[in-house]
Amino acid sequence: MTGKCLVLPGYAVCSHYTYLVDTIPYQQLPFSGQFSIFEVEHFHSELTTQPHRHHDFQIVWLTRASGEHIVDFVSYGLEDNMIFLLGPGQVHQLLDASIFGFSVTFTEEFYFSNRHDRESLYDFTTLFDSSQAYAPIRVSHPAAANFSQLIALMRNELSVQLEGSNSSVIKHYLNAFLLLVERERKHNVANSPALQHHDARIVKLRQLVEKHFRQEHKADFYAQHFALTSKRLNEITREVLGKTVTDMVHDRLVLEAKRQLAFSHRSVKEICYELGFEDPAYFSRFFRNHTASSPHEFREAMFK
Structure with a gap:
Protein backbone atom coordinates (compact mmCIF):
# COMPACT_ATOMS: atom_id res chain seq x y z
CA MET A 1 0.00 0.00 0.00
CA GLN A 196 16.26 5.92 9.04
CA HIS A 197 18.60 8.77 9.93
CA HIS A 198 17.41 10.69 12.97
CA ASP A 199 18.74 14.07 14.04
CA ALA A 200 17.22 15.78 17.07
CA ARG A 201 17.93 19.12 15.43
CA ILE A 202 15.58 18.24 12.59
CA VAL A 203 12.79 17.48 15.05
CA LYS A 204 13.33 20.80 16.82
CA LEU A 205 13.46 22.59 13.47
CA ARG A 206 10.19 21.00 12.40
CA GLN A 207 8.61 22.22 15.64
CA LEU A 208 9.96 25.74 15.07
CA VAL A 209 8.63 25.79 11.51
CA GLU A 210 5.21 24.65 12.72
CA LYS A 211 5.16 27.46 15.27
CA HIS A 212 6.49 30.31 13.13
CA PHE A 213 5.88 29.49 9.44
CA ARG A 214 3.19 32.16 9.05
CA GLN A 215 5.45 34.98 10.18
CA GLU A 216 8.97 33.76 9.42
CA HIS A 217 9.81 32.59 5.89
CA LYS A 218 13.61 33.03 5.96
CA ALA A 219 16.20 30.38 6.87
CA ASP A 220 18.21 32.87 8.96
CA PHE A 221 15.43 33.06 11.58
CA TYR A 222 15.51 29.31 12.17
CA ALA A 223 19.31 29.00 12.02
CA GLN A 224 19.76 31.45 14.90
CA HIS A 225 17.88 29.06 17.22
CA PHE A 226 20.72 26.56 16.71
CA ALA A 227 23.57 29.11 16.82
CA LEU A 228 24.32 28.04 13.24
CA THR A 229 24.58 29.86 9.96
CA SER A 230 21.75 29.29 7.51
CA LYS A 231 24.29 27.65 5.18
CA ARG A 232 25.24 25.07 7.83
CA LEU A 233 21.62 24.38 8.79
CA ASN A 234 20.77 23.90 5.12
CA GLU A 235 23.62 21.39 4.83
CA ILE A 236 22.10 19.42 7.73
CA THR A 237 18.57 19.43 6.32
CA ARG A 238 19.81 18.47 2.84
CA GLU A 239 21.72 15.53 4.32
CA VAL A 240 18.77 14.27 6.37
CA LEU A 241 15.72 15.35 4.35
CA GLY A 242 17.02 16.17 0.90
CA LYS A 243 15.63 19.70 1.15
CA THR A 244 16.58 23.11 2.49
CA VAL A 245 15.09 25.01 5.42
CA THR A 246 13.30 27.25 2.93
CA ASP A 247 11.85 24.16 1.25
CA MET A 248 10.48 23.02 4.63
CA VAL A 249 8.86 26.40 5.27
CA HIS A 250 7.45 26.55 1.74
CA ASP A 251 6.00 23.04 2.04
CA ARG A 252 4.20 24.07 5.24
CA LEU A 253 2.92 27.30 3.68
CA VAL A 254 1.54 25.42 0.67
CA LEU A 255 -0.18 22.85 2.89
CA GLU A 256 -1.83 25.57 4.98
CA ALA A 257 -2.85 27.47 1.84
CA LYS A 258 -4.47 24.30 0.48
CA ARG A 259 -6.33 23.75 3.75
CA GLN A 260 -7.67 27.30 3.79
CA LEU A 261 -8.61 27.28 0.10
CA ALA A 262 -10.37 23.93 0.43
CA PHE A 263 -12.11 24.31 3.76
CA SER A 264 -12.79 28.01 4.36
CA HIS A 265 -14.63 30.97 2.91
CA ARG A 266 -11.56 33.20 3.20
CA SER A 267 -10.60 35.07 0.06
CA VAL A 268 -7.24 34.48 -1.58
CA LYS A 269 -6.16 37.92 -0.38
CA GLU A 270 -7.09 37.07 3.23
CA ILE A 271 -5.21 33.78 3.05
CA CYS A 272 -2.25 35.61 1.54
CA TYR A 273 -1.99 38.04 4.44
CA GLU A 274 -2.64 35.34 7.06
CA LEU A 275 0.35 33.40 5.75
CA GLY A 276 2.68 36.37 5.94
CA PHE A 277 2.72 37.43 2.29
CA GLU A 278 2.43 41.15 1.57
CA ASP A 279 1.53 40.92 -2.12
CA PRO A 280 -1.43 38.74 -3.29
CA ALA A 281 0.04 38.57 -6.79
CA TYR A 282 3.31 37.20 -5.42
CA PHE A 283 1.40 34.72 -3.25
CA SER A 284 -0.49 33.47 -6.31
CA ARG A 285 2.79 32.98 -8.22
CA PHE A 286 4.28 31.20 -5.20
CA PHE A 287 1.29 28.84 -4.98
CA ARG A 288 1.35 28.11 -8.74
CA ASN A 289 5.09 27.38 -8.66
CA HIS A 290 4.50 24.72 -6.00
CA THR A 291 1.20 23.20 -7.18
CA ALA A 292 1.00 23.91 -10.93
CA SER A 293 -2.31 25.73 -10.36
CA SER A 294 -3.36 29.14 -9.12
CA PRO A 295 -5.19 29.47 -5.78
CA HIS A 296 -8.46 30.13 -7.65
CA GLU A 297 -7.95 27.12 -9.93
CA PHE A 298 -7.19 24.89 -6.93
CA ARG A 299 -10.34 26.02 -5.11
CA GLU A 300 -12.53 25.62 -8.20
CA ALA A 301 -11.17 22.11 -8.88
CA MET A 302 -12.06 21.05 -5.36
CA PHE A 303 -15.74 21.77 -5.89
CA LYS A 304 -16.54 21.40 -9.57
Missing part, protein backbone atom coordinates in the same frame (compact mmCIF):
# COMPACT_ATOMS: atom_id res chain seq x y z
CA THR A 2 1.34 3.41 -0.88
CA GLY A 3 -0.15 6.84 -0.53
CA LYS A 4 -1.35 8.42 -3.74
CA CYS A 5 -1.03 12.18 -3.92
CA LEU A 6 -4.13 13.97 -5.12
CA VAL A 7 -2.98 16.41 -7.78
CA LEU A 8 -4.61 18.85 -10.14
CA PRO A 9 -6.20 18.86 -12.61
CA GLY A 10 -9.01 16.35 -11.99
CA TYR A 11 -8.57 16.40 -8.21
CA ALA A 12 -9.64 12.91 -7.23
CA VAL A 13 -11.32 13.80 -3.97
CA CYS A 14 -13.12 16.98 -5.02
CA SER A 15 -16.49 15.28 -5.42
CA HIS A 16 -16.46 14.23 -1.76
CA TYR A 17 -16.36 17.79 -0.42
CA THR A 18 -19.91 19.05 -0.53
CA TYR A 19 -19.68 22.28 1.46
CA LEU A 20 -17.33 24.93 2.75
CA VAL A 21 -16.89 25.84 6.37
CA ASP A 22 -15.38 28.99 7.81
CA THR A 23 -12.79 26.97 9.74
CA ILE A 24 -11.68 23.36 9.63
CA PRO A 25 -13.81 21.76 12.37
CA TYR A 26 -12.44 19.88 15.36
CA GLN A 27 -14.12 16.55 15.99
CA GLN A 28 -15.24 15.95 19.57
CA LEU A 29 -13.98 12.54 20.62
CA PRO A 30 -15.88 10.37 23.15
CA PHE A 31 -13.75 11.19 26.16
CA SER A 32 -12.85 13.98 28.52
CA GLY A 33 -9.44 14.55 30.00
CA GLN A 34 -5.95 14.11 28.62
CA PHE A 35 -5.87 10.40 27.78
CA SER A 36 -8.34 7.97 26.25
CA ILE A 37 -8.69 4.66 24.45
CA PHE A 38 -11.81 3.75 22.54
CA GLU A 39 -12.87 1.22 19.91
CA VAL A 40 -13.15 3.03 16.60
CA GLU A 41 -16.03 0.88 15.33
CA HIS A 42 -18.22 2.16 18.16
CA PHE A 43 -17.63 5.83 17.41
CA HIS A 44 -18.99 7.80 14.48
CA SER A 45 -19.99 11.43 14.05
CA GLU A 46 -21.15 13.54 11.15
CA LEU A 47 -17.60 14.85 10.82
CA THR A 48 -16.00 11.42 10.33
CA THR A 49 -16.52 11.45 6.57
CA GLN A 50 -15.83 15.19 6.28
CA PRO A 51 -12.46 16.93 6.60
CA HIS A 52 -11.80 17.51 10.30
CA ARG A 53 -9.02 17.60 12.86
CA HIS A 54 -8.29 16.97 16.54
CA HIS A 55 -6.72 18.97 19.34
CA ASP A 56 -4.57 16.12 20.65
CA PHE A 57 -2.20 13.40 19.47
CA GLN A 58 -3.97 10.33 18.13
CA ILE A 59 -2.76 6.82 17.32
CA VAL A 60 -5.33 4.97 15.22
CA TRP A 61 -4.60 1.24 15.07
CA LEU A 62 -6.90 -0.41 12.55
CA THR A 63 -6.99 -4.15 13.19
CA ARG A 64 -9.42 -4.73 10.31
CA ALA A 65 -10.15 -2.08 7.70
CA SER A 66 -11.18 -1.29 4.17
CA GLY A 67 -11.94 1.95 2.38
CA GLU A 68 -10.01 5.19 2.09
CA HIS A 69 -8.33 7.54 4.54
CA ILE A 70 -7.33 11.01 3.34
CA VAL A 71 -4.70 12.83 5.38
CA ASP A 72 -3.76 16.34 4.28
CA PHE A 73 -4.72 15.82 0.63
CA VAL A 74 -3.09 12.39 0.28
CA SER A 75 -5.27 9.29 -0.08
CA TYR A 76 -4.37 5.95 1.52
CA GLY A 77 -6.10 2.64 0.92
CA LEU A 78 -6.99 1.02 4.24
CA GLU A 79 -5.67 -2.43 5.13
CA ASP A 80 -5.76 -4.70 8.17
CA ASN A 81 -3.20 -4.01 10.90
CA MET A 82 -2.32 -0.46 9.95
CA ILE A 83 -1.46 2.48 12.22
CA PHE A 84 -2.08 6.14 11.46
CA LEU A 85 -0.35 8.78 13.55
CA LEU A 86 -2.23 12.08 13.64
CA GLY A 87 -0.85 15.20 15.26
CA PRO A 88 -2.86 18.14 16.56
CA GLY A 89 -4.43 20.10 13.72
CA GLN A 90 -3.76 17.50 11.03
CA VAL A 91 -6.73 17.34 8.64
CA HIS A 92 -8.15 13.97 7.71
CA GLN A 93 -11.35 12.13 6.76
CA LEU A 94 -12.55 8.55 6.19
CA LEU A 95 -14.41 7.64 2.99
CA ASP A 96 -16.42 4.46 2.36
CA ALA A 97 -14.58 2.97 5.30
CA SER A 98 -15.28 -0.13 7.35
CA ILE A 99 -12.96 -0.03 10.34
CA PHE A 100 -12.27 -1.97 13.53
CA GLY A 101 -9.57 -1.25 16.03
CA PHE A 102 -8.54 1.31 18.62
CA SER A 103 -7.83 4.99 18.97
CA VAL A 104 -5.27 6.03 21.59
CA THR A 105 -5.58 9.77 22.21
CA PHE A 106 -3.44 11.85 24.55
CA THR A 107 -2.08 15.32 25.17
CA GLU A 108 1.55 16.33 25.41
CA GLU A 109 0.81 17.63 28.91
CA PHE A 110 -0.39 14.18 30.00
CA TYR A 111 2.72 12.42 28.72
CA PHE A 112 5.28 15.04 29.78
CA SER A 113 3.75 16.30 33.01
CA ASN A 114 7.12 17.11 34.63
CA ARG A 115 10.83 17.43 33.92
CA HIS A 116 11.53 13.86 35.03
CA ASP A 117 9.14 12.57 32.34
CA ARG A 118 11.00 14.51 29.63
CA GLU A 119 14.27 13.03 30.81
CA SER A 120 13.08 9.43 31.23
CA LEU A 121 10.28 8.79 28.70
CA TYR A 122 10.61 8.30 24.96
CA ASP A 123 10.14 11.60 23.10
CA PHE A 124 7.07 10.64 21.06
CA THR A 125 7.19 13.93 19.12
CA THR A 126 9.91 12.39 16.94
CA LEU A 127 7.40 9.70 15.95
CA PHE A 128 4.79 12.26 14.89
CA ASP A 129 7.30 14.37 12.97
CA SER A 130 5.97 14.48 9.40
CA SER A 131 8.92 16.31 7.84
CA GLN A 132 10.17 13.05 6.32
CA ALA A 133 6.84 12.44 4.53
CA TYR A 134 3.72 11.17 6.25
CA ALA A 135 2.83 7.51 5.83
CA PRO A 136 0.81 4.94 7.78
CA ILE A 137 2.62 2.06 9.47
CA ARG A 138 2.02 -1.59 8.71
CA VAL A 139 1.94 -3.72 11.84
CA SER A 140 3.51 -7.18 11.95
CA HIS A 141 1.64 -10.03 13.64
CA PRO A 142 4.08 -10.27 16.59
CA ALA A 143 3.78 -6.52 17.17
CA ALA A 144 -0.02 -6.71 16.94
CA ALA A 145 -0.04 -9.23 19.80
CA ASN A 146 2.06 -6.85 21.93
CA PHE A 147 -0.16 -3.90 21.06
CA SER A 148 -3.23 -5.87 22.11
CA GLN A 149 -1.71 -6.66 25.51
CA LEU A 150 -0.73 -3.02 26.11
CA ILE A 151 -4.19 -1.81 25.05
CA ALA A 152 -5.75 -4.20 27.58
CA LEU A 153 -3.39 -3.03 30.33
CA MET A 154 -4.07 0.66 29.66
CA ARG A 155 -7.83 0.13 29.53
CA ASN A 156 -7.68 -1.78 32.79
CA GLU A 157 -5.81 1.08 34.45
CA LEU A 158 -8.41 3.53 33.14
CA SER A 159 -11.07 1.53 34.93
CA VAL A 160 -9.32 2.08 38.26
CA GLN A 161 -11.26 4.83 39.96
CA LEU A 162 -8.67 5.89 42.56
CA GLU A 163 -8.01 9.43 41.39
CA GLY A 164 -4.42 10.09 40.37
CA SER A 165 -3.28 6.52 41.09
CA ASN A 166 -3.24 5.31 37.51
CA SER A 167 -1.78 8.13 35.41
CA SER A 168 1.85 7.20 36.05
CA VAL A 169 1.21 3.54 35.22
CA ILE A 170 -0.67 4.45 32.04
CA LYS A 171 2.14 6.77 30.94
CA HIS A 172 4.64 3.93 31.18
CA TYR A 173 2.37 1.55 29.26
CA LEU A 174 1.89 4.31 26.67
CA ASN A 175 5.67 4.80 26.57
CA ALA A 176 6.08 1.10 25.74
CA PHE A 177 3.31 1.31 23.12
CA LEU A 178 4.99 4.27 21.42
CA LEU A 179 8.37 2.56 21.45
CA LEU A 180 6.84 -0.46 19.71
CA VAL A 181 5.20 1.82 17.13
CA GLU A 182 8.59 3.44 16.52
CA ARG A 183 10.15 0.00 16.01
CA GLU A 184 7.44 -0.96 13.51
CA ARG A 185 7.95 2.33 11.69
CA LYS A 186 11.66 1.58 11.35
CA HIS A 187 10.84 -1.87 9.99
CA ASN A 188 8.54 -0.22 7.44
CA VAL A 189 11.35 1.98 6.14
CA ALA A 190 14.11 -0.63 6.37
CA ASN A 191 14.64 -0.35 2.62
CA SER A 192 14.76 3.44 2.74
CA PRO A 193 18.04 4.36 4.45
CA ALA A 194 17.41 8.09 4.08
CA LEU A 195 14.40 7.79 6.34
